[in-house]
Amino acid sequence: MNLPIRIVIADDHVLVRQGIRAFLETHADLSIVGEAEDAASAIALCSAQMPDVALLDLVMPGGGIEATRAIRAASPQTQVVLLTSFENAQQILAAVQAGALSCLLKDIDADALADTLRKAARGEAVLHPRIAARLMEALREDADPASGLLESLSQREHEVLALMAEGLSNSSIAERLGIGEKTVKTHVSNVLGKLNVSDRTQAAVYAWKSGMKQR
Amino acid sequence: MNLPIRIVIADDHVLVRQGIRAFLETHADLSIVGEAEDAASAIALCSAQMPDVALLDLVMPGGGIEATRAIRAASPQTQVVLLTSFENAQQILAAVQAGALSCLLKDIDADALADTLRKAARGEAVLHPRIAARLMEALREDADPASGLLESLSQREHEVLALMAEGLSNSSIAERLGIGEKTVKTHVSNVLGKLNVSDRTQAAVYAWKSGMKQR
DNA sequence: TTCCTTCTCCGCCGACAGACCGAGAGCCTT
DNA sequence: AAGGCTCTCGGTCTGTCGGCGGAGAAGGAA
DSSP: OOSOEEEEEEOSOHHHHHHHHHHHTTOTTEEEEEEESSHHHHHHHHHHHOOSEEEEESSOTTOHHHHHHHHHHHOTTOEEEEEESSOOHHHHHHHHHHTEEEEEETTOOHHHHHHHHHHHHTTOOOBOHHHHHHHHHHHHHTTOOOOSGGGGSOHHHHHHHHHHTTTOOHHHHHHHHTSOHHHHHHHHHHHHHHHTOSSHHHHHHHHHHTTOOOO | OOSOEEEEEEOSOHHHHHHHHHHHTTOTTEEEEEEESSHHHHHHHHHHHOOSEEEEESSOTTOHHHHHHHHHHHOTTOEEEEEESSOOHHHHHHHHHHTEEEEEETTOOHHHHHHHHHHHHTTOOOBOHHHHHHHHHHHHHTTOOOOSGGGGSOHHHHHHHHHHTTTOOHHHHHHHHTSOHHHHHHHHHHHHHHHTOSSHHHHHHHHHHTTOOOO
């Protein structure tokens, strides 16, 4: 057996921290090297201790996501495992993109938590099944265009928008589609009108935000 | 107990289909209403049978992702569950965005498969833990900018680009940042030069493609 | 100090963008 | 046949964009 895995716990509820500590102390290979009750002290603690794993509550004073980002920046070898009571897909997505490795619900049992922490120390991610399900939902949602406005575009206008969204000028679009530049300008004007935006850049941004796939 | 869950299996290997069928037939509430060996016949079968769940191999002639998309379009009440041997995050992401509900690895045991199918019939998603881990990796990867060119931008230029990427005009950016429009134009010109693009739309597209997050 | 970068701002000017006007041809529904 | 939609193209005009050259102030590095 190697050195014990060094862990920092951050949660704004004392009871939760004590509970987790009590759970984890029954495992000899897990060592709790510090506790914090808000984002700022969690970040400071991780900067000082450089733990293997930081176990953070997603909702805590100062913000669990901000804490994740700061800890990952200050101490890259520290893997962040998030605990959450609720299943908010957007928050979880943001947390993952901020650098969180694993996400667990608080109803997890002690052995599974210990297992997740060991995996985290090795860089292996774990997603709670219910969280995974929510994440799937979220991904499916922002995958579907269904932004309404996009559907009002004609076939040709779609093509023109797609090329606009690649950064092409009117003349380049005309060349690519084999039509006149004046025609392209007409299509562009129609697209701007239908999308309710005032210039091609906003149209391109709209296309990207809507996840227009026809690249 | 309600009506049995109607399932279509699609896999290009006969042995796999027979194996799955043998597994599932031990469950009284699961009814296999058809088998297919490629995307085209799977789509046709689902259009005709309108099953509750389609169990597809991710790699099959015609493409599991295309099959997923077509089945979801032709028979929206059919939930798609994907089976895969490999853990390619990009493919899985694409599959989820094509409308797949759950993703499993082929090393799953029969009871877990049955459980996943029952959940799928109720619209509940299941992600295989190893797939979940890969998905997390992928999400973390395309979250980090690290596009090189972006790092040559100064702080102010970053801010200006971020606002360009939201579709703001020079005057709006000036207003937002509390500086003169001429100054904004200078920054914009510098950004265009550093990013090696010729207009603000291309810069905005670049920002989006690079996954610039500083919104 | 000197040099370099960054941020700020100025004027000039050509080029493209986008609005507004009209119009002909093809296609589909009524 | 009439009306509607789409795609095509034309002209005109105003505004913004973006390039070019210049410049002052502040801060850090050599």
